[in-house]
Amino acid sequence: MSRILIVDDEASICWSFRESFSDLGHEVEVASSAEEGLRIAASGPLDAVVLDVRLPGMDGLSALGPFRERIGPAPIIIITAFGDLDTAVRAMEGGAFDYLVKPFDLDQATALVTRALASSAAPQAVPGDDGPDSGPDALIGNSPAMQELFKQIALVAPTDVPVLITGESGTGKELIARAIHRHSRRRSGPFLPVCLAALNPNLVEGELFGHVRGSFTGATHDRRGLLELAGGGSVLLDEVGDIPLDLQVKLLRAVEHREATPVGDARPRRIDVRLVAATNRPLAELMKSGEFRQDLFFRLSVFQIEAPPLRARRDDIPLLAAHFLRSCRFAMTTSPEITPEALAELRRRPWEGNVRELRNAVEHAAVVSRGQPIRPEHLPPAGLGLAPSGPASGDGGGTSPPADDDARAIADRLSAWAAREVARPGAAPLHERFLDLAEPPLLRAVLDLYQGNRAAAAQVLGIHRATLRQKLRKYGIQ
Structure with a gap:
């Protein structure tokens, strides 16, 4: 049994958590303010704290430090009604285990707290706070897809591991890379982006690693490469799938040994840089065809982030x-x-x-x-000349309309299925059979898109969360 503290000024949330965790055998304490919660924390050990951001008196983010002093490494979960990147970063920097965005599904929240209780330690704090992202290059969004993106940025930014950002063209991969740098320990160092696809293949090596005087025709002086110039900062390797194969070995060595050898020089130079790579190309397919090294992929993708397409938000x-x-x-x-x-x-x-x-x-x-x-x-004409405007969508997610050929193929398959099924004697009603066929893949696809967030999935599907829970139980979907 664990002792859990719920700090929220909404009585309904406190009641829901108390009922849920009491049923699981935990001891639950509730407080309507951070000050009251801190007094409870001082009265005895706590195993977890669920802390709202907006509270009377001291707000939840300001209370993170005092709570951490009182409860040690016990996990703290933040609740917020508006989750932006600044909130996510401040929560993670303050040592929060994770955060929930209202309105949330109680089952989801219970699972999160249960996972937090099973964790061995909370994330380490990173000093400093840059304030909210509000400039022209800010990451904007309240959707579940963006909330998940903010969490991932907040988790990986304080570390020094290489990050691979994937996603379609125009989804903001460079903005994500800049946000990672801006909220990292390297924020005072340079951020240098280089689009590898835009460089002449013969110039990529010199751009990244530099060159020494006389190493080739026109090399009249020594020049430091981006990996050395960005010392103490970060380098974005944009369109990394386009890096020439012969240079991938040299880049792999730079990542693994933190050293770069300029063109024409036999002496490697130490580098202190964080690498963030980005691509809209399918690296898995490039590896299969031998165009991209598998070992380099694994070194660059220690942490992967998928930039959500606009149709998913x-x-x-x-x-x-x-x-x-x-x-x-x-x-x-x-x-x-x-x-x-x-x-x-x-x-x-x-x-x-x-x-x-x-x-x-x-x-x-x-x-x-x-x-x-x-x-x-x-407004300008719709699309890029590839597809007409789709039907109105107010669901905050979903996908773009299928191509005409796909739609016709699906309709033909359904027609054949219906003709066969309607003739089956003694079977369940045709409508029920159709739902049993169509609903499970739809539910799985939406849940996968929103990382298991049932509240977001229910909103996209246009059904109540209770209805979604019933359907998940019916089809045995976890």
């Missing part, structure tokens, strides 16, 4: 659009408003180019509207 579109208008690079005295009709059109579109395409569309509309409220006709 449609609820963030209004926030992103407003942000792009505020930080519009075109000189405007005031930011025009976006009409509900224009927002509805933005949510309908497939966004093959993701956030980059959305930004271009918003800035285009700002120019065309000339300071007046933005309407649908001010």
Whole structure:
């Protein structure tokens, strides 16, 4: 049995946690303020604390330090009604085990606290706080997909391990890399991005490792490479899948031994740099074809982050659009408003180019509207010429509409299945058989997309969380 403290000024949340953990055999204490919670913590050992951010008096993030002093390594879980990257980083820097974003599923919260109780230690704190991300290159979003991304950044930023960021073009992989650097111990050092796909293959080695005078025609002086220039900071290897195969061995040595040998020099030089790699290419396929070394992949991908596509976070579109208008690079005295009709059109579109395409569309509309409220006709043509606008979506997630060939193939298969099943005597009603066939893969796909977050999955599916729980039990889905 464990002793758990719940600190929240909402009586319903305290009651729910008390009932849930008491049923599991734990002793539960509740407090409506951080000050009251600290007094309880001083009265005896605690095995876990669930701490709300918004509290009367001292807020939860400010209380993290005092709680840590009183309870030692026991895990602390933060509850917040608005999870942004700053909240995630401050929570992790303060030693929180994890955080929950309201509204959350009680089963999910119970599983998280149970996992925290089983953990051996809380994450180590990292000093410093840069304040909230609000600049033009900020990561914006409230969606479950972005909350998971914020958690991953907050977890890996304090470490020095290499990070591999994958995702479609336009999803903000460089912004993620900058956020990792900005919230790391290396934040005072340089952040140097290099797009390997944009370099002449003959220049990549010199760009990364430098060269010495006379090493090739035109090398009139010594030049330090990015891996050396970024000493004490971070280097982003963008489009890492395009690095020439013969240089991959040299990069592997730089990662493993922290040394770089300039072109034309036999003496390696020590480097102190954190490597972040990014790509929109399928490295697994490149490894199978022999175009990318497996050992280099494993060294660069100690921690992997998948940048979510915009279609998986449609609820963030209004926030992103407003942000792009505020930080519009075109000189405007005031930011025009976006009409509900224009927002509805933005949510309908497939966004093959993701956030980059959305930004271009918003800035285009700002120019065309000339300071007046933005309407649908001010927006540029939909998509990249690859697909028409999809149906309206208010679910905050989902996927882009399937291609016509896929849709026809699915319809043909369903027609054949229905013709066969309707003739089966004594079987369950056809509608039930169809749901038993179609629902399990749909539920699994949505849960996988949102990392098991049932509240987000229920919202995307358009059903109540209780209904989702019933369906998961029915199909035996964990």
